[in-house]
Amino acid sequence: MSGGLPMTTIAELTEDDSTPFAQVAKACGPVVKADDKFMRDLNTGNWPVEVRQQVKDLVTELAAARAGMQSCASATSLDDVIAGLDQARNASKGAAQ
Numbered sequence: 001m002s003g004g005l006p007m008t009t010i011a012e013l014t015e016d017d018s019t020p021f022a023q024v025a026k027a028c029g030p031v032v033k034a035d036d037k038f039m040r041d042l043n044t045g046n047w048p049v050e051v052r053q054q055v056k057d058l059v060t061e062l063a064a065a066r067a068g069m070q071s072c073a074s075a076t077s078l079d080d081v082i083a084g085l086d087q088a089r090n091a092s093k094g095a096a097q
Helices: 007-011 021-044 049-073 078-091
Strands: none
Touching: 021 049, 021 078, 049 078
16 A cells, blocks of 8 residues: 555554554545445355355455444544454454354
8 A cells, every 4th residue: 555554554553553543544444445345346246156145244244344444544533543443353253254
């Protein structure tokens, strides 16, 4: 990501991090856009019957994680950034297991 933070920095953000929260919040925006495209592509795919439920579950999980990333992208404080990232991380554990 040119001029932005690498994803590892976003995922590893802690309250002790010296990275300005606005820079992290800005880096969350492209993740939201990428999630939107990925979910759209999954929803329009011609999936075999055997995997349709798994794809539906994945889209549901991605939507929950996307909500957290959207909260991060619109954060006005470090606490909001951390809360959004925590929401996204916690949502990303269901269908992937």
